[in-house]
Every structure is written in C-alpha cells, then in structure tokens.
Amino acid sequence: MFKSVVYKEWIKTKWFLIILTFIGLLAVGNIFLKVQHNIAFNDANKYWYLILFQNHHYFKSLKFVPLFIGLLIALVQYVPEIMDKRIKLTFHLPINENKILMMMLGYGFITLLASYALMFFAFVGLSNQVLPTEIVQATISSITPWFLAGFAAYFLVALVVLEAIWKYRIAYFVAASAFMLFYFESSIPGGYNLINLKLILLTIAISISLSFSAYRFRKGEM
C-alpha cells in the first residue's frame, strides 16, 4: 500500500519537484555568480567587510524560494485530491485515513527535504569556498527560517486545501499567513540565532496538523 501511495504522489509531483529544485539550484548558482562578480570588482576583503559590518545580505534572493517550492508542491499534491473529491476514494481503502494522509504528507515532506537539502548544501558548500566560517554560520542562521517556512507552508497549504468549507478555508489561510510572517522578520545576520530552535519545534508541531483536516473530512463536513 505504501508503495502505491508513494507512486501516486510521485506521478502528481515529479515534474514540479524536478523543475522547482532545478530553479532553486539556479537561484543558488545565481547568488554565487553575483558573489564572484562582486569579489572581482570590489576585492574579497572589501566584500567580506560589507557582509560583516555593513549588513550586506548576499543570500537575500533566496528568501522566498523555499516558500515558493513548498507552496507549489502542496498545491500540486493536494488540489487534485479535492477536485471531484477524489480523496474520498482514498479514504475508502481498507486502511486508516490518518495513515494514508500521513503517508502523503510524509512523501511530501521527504521530497521537499531532498529538494531543500540539495539547495542548502549547494549553498553552504559554495559559501564555504569563498567566505569564512563566521559569515557562513551567521548566514545559515539567517536562511534556516526560510527553509523552515517552506515546510510550514507545505503543511499549512495542505490544511487549507483539504478544508472543505470556504469560510474556514479563508480563516485558516488568514491565520496561517499571519503565522508565516514569523519566518520572515528582517534581521541582521545571526539575528535568528535565539529563535531558530523554537521555529523548528513549531514547524514539526504543524506537521501533524493535517490529521485535523482528515478528521473533519471523514466526519462529513464536505
């Protein structure tokens, strides 16, 4: 059963996943083309200085990329399920509906993780080539919430999409949007050091929120 669910999800998402990951990697590549260009024109020491003391965020163009990927993957994965109420068929399978949904969510999470990991490690690897540990560490602290936002957006979009009643869907969307702002406060590099762990825990907590939708769904709110 697990293989079948994964295969179904893979059919829905594979091209989006591949193309979005490719776009993500292009965004990372673009950042380092700019870094290389700036170093060539400004000298490395002056460029380091800009980052260390002038609040230059060389990585800022990455800000909404994970969010965009998370949103799109969730839409691609869950919108087809509510069209013609196809997910009802899934829930009639001889398996707990929560288990099925968790499988779908798990699939989405793992594929997103793989996509983000590629981007993240490409970014950190390239950063390490031209920048010192101190800058790379502060940068990791700054980009971590953006990747967490991608996961949170994925879980929350799933929640919104699977909700059947429009007024609640809108209410969920408003509450989720207000929460998503937590990941995008403007800050100096390293400014997210204190909150990152709390955001990780909150993002993990959100991951089980889909079972709320599943329950409403099964109880016939649709």
Next chain:
Amino acid sequence: MKKISRYILVFIAILATSVALPKLYWLAFEKPISRPFIMYSSLEHDFMIQRHENKQFHRTDTKGNTYTRDEFEQKLPLFYVRQLLISGIMPDTINGRAMDTHEIGKARSSYRFKSSYMIAPTPGLYPLFESESGRANLEMPEDFFRITDRMEFVRASENIISEKKSQMFTTVLNNRGFDFPAAMIAGIPTTRKSCDEGYIVVDNSNQMFHIKMVEAEPYVAKVEVPDGLTFKFIACVDFSDKKYYSYLISSDNEVYILTQDEYELIKLPIEGFIPEKEELRIYGNLFNYTVISRGTSSLKVIALDKEYNKVDEYTESWTKLSDTKAGKAASFIFPVELNLSNLNSSFIDFYFERTKGFNWLILNLLLMIAHFFIIRKTGLKPTKNLIDFAVIAVTGIFGFLAVNIFQNKFFD
C-alpha cells in the same frame, strides 16, 4: 492525535494573532510621545530643555525661564557653535576662557549606546588595521582576524589562514599571558576614523588587553583591571581629544572610561543606568559632559566636569505608552502582547509583554460567555469544551479567535 493536532493549530493561531492584532492596534492608535531634548549649559550652569508639544517647540531651563530659539542656542554655545559663528554671535570667552574654534571642535564628542548594540550577535571576524602606515588614510587590510584557540588571520582573497602572521600574534599574546579564546572584542572596524587604535579584547579569564598592529608587528598591552571588575559591553570611540579609548559598561551596570596611553579605568558617577533597557548618550565639550540615560518613560541627565565629577543632575518622566488613552484601551483588550523583535535587542525572538493589571479579564469573561452561546448554537455540550473555555480565560481575544477558527465541532 486529532485532538492534539487541533490544539497545535489553536496554539499556532494564538501565537499569530497575539503578534498581529496588537501590531495592527498600535499601527492605528499609537500617538507619538514627546521626549525632551536636554543639554547642560556650561554658560548658565543649568540644564536647557527643549520640548516638542502640540507641533510647537518650547524651550526652558529647570527654573522655568522660557527662551526663544536664538536665546536657547546662545545658552548652549558649545553645542550650537556653527550656528552662532554663522550668526556672528559666538561669545569670545566662556567662563573666562577664550574661545578657539579648533579647541572647541577638538573637545566635542558625542556617543550613543543602545541596548541592541550589546544584545546582538557578534561578527567574530575583524579587520586589524595598520596603525602607523604613514598614509593619510587608513586602508582595509587583506585579512581579518578571529581569536579562538589562537589569534588567526584569514586572507580574504583566498579564504585561507595567514599562518606566519597568526603565529606571530599568537606568540606575543601567549607571552603576555592571554587566555584563549577571547570573550569580547571591541574596536572600530572602519577606515572612516581619524586613526587606528586597534581593539580592546577581554580574554577567557576576564583579563583585558589592548591589541593593535604597528608597522606590521603586534602591539599588545595588558590593562590592569581591579579584581572582580568585569565588563558586559565595551564601545571604542574615536574622539579628537584622544583622552580615552572606550566606554565600558561593567557587569553591575557602572560606566567606565579607559584612558588613552595610561590605561586607567575611571568610573563615571552614573547611577541607576540599566543597559539592558535604557539608552545612553554622552556629549562632551570644553567644560562638561552631559550624560543622558533614557528609558521608555523617564530620563536622567547628569552633568560632569572635565575631571568626571558630577556637577548637576536632572530627572524627568513622561506618560508611559501603557498609561495613554490608547494604552488603557489596549489593557481591556489584550492580556499579553507578543513581539518578534524588540527595541532593546538585535535578536529575533518571542518577546512576551504581559499587560499591566487585569482589565482584560472583563473581555475574557465576555468572550467565554459568547463562546458558551456559540457552542450551544452548534448543539455541542459545554462540558466537553472545558479546555476551550480555559484557553479563552487565559488568552482572551487571541484564544477566542483561535478556538473558533479551528472549531471543536467534530470531537464530541
């Protein structure tokens, strides 16, 4: 699992609304609070106060005398020196001392401390300038240093360590008894300063050192710090009179200066300053220092003479934001306000501010009653919604919105 997932969503919604709603509220109703500008007049030996109220400036001294703008500026000739020179009314002598613009300029200093400078991530890497390059302007060095288990210079062009230079500085620091790693590194990491005086560095054993580079060689001087005196913040300054290297804030909130060349720590008579919550400004001139420590609803101004003795003091307070009309109204709506940023910190975090008093309990109670009717209307049993009532009782409007967005409808 289903119940847990609902309460997680309720919790997330409470967090989101407790940030968003107060933010929107203050955006709509916050009015600017006028804070006075106060400076010690070396001429009048009194504090001169300028307030901006009802879109008008009011200028007085502490005795209640009022002044026009021109009169006010003339009472503070060393602060408004340029204006008085342009107007041709700069006095020739003040307190029996002939006024020389070069001397006035040299003695002028201004420094501002904000809590967010202290509560902030540190860069960890710093440029060590050549202090005696023989050039008119300072130049950005090729490398940046860190002080971890040794003093290490990283060459930016290749992102590799300059081994020889690192060893040279580490050896000298070891010889001076430096205990690695550094606990604090303070300097002015910019080429836009009159000259370079390197860095004041506190080591792992709270010893203080002055480190700079003179003709490509390390210069390391140990600063004698009295036993038990430790510092939580050091700010290096670049003033024309070259009297001291830095302002230092000790662990027990005293403010010190570190004199140039003699490395003497002098305590300034500033009492009651809370660096975690207050801003500090220090203005110097030929005769006095004006030290202003300002909190959210009060300020204290101390005038010092040039030997750092207190000559006068003035305090003033104004209406707190929470005591304004909008603040009082807010106390009836929000039991707590959550912020992700804080004026006193450079870190993003969850900053909870509990509302003073218990006015919000009234609204919480009304919302509980409203929730009771909502539950009745949907045909559910109030006894099965006790947790929701508890959530509203504690978190008020935030909880009310949260439990109604993520309804308990299917859990009976």
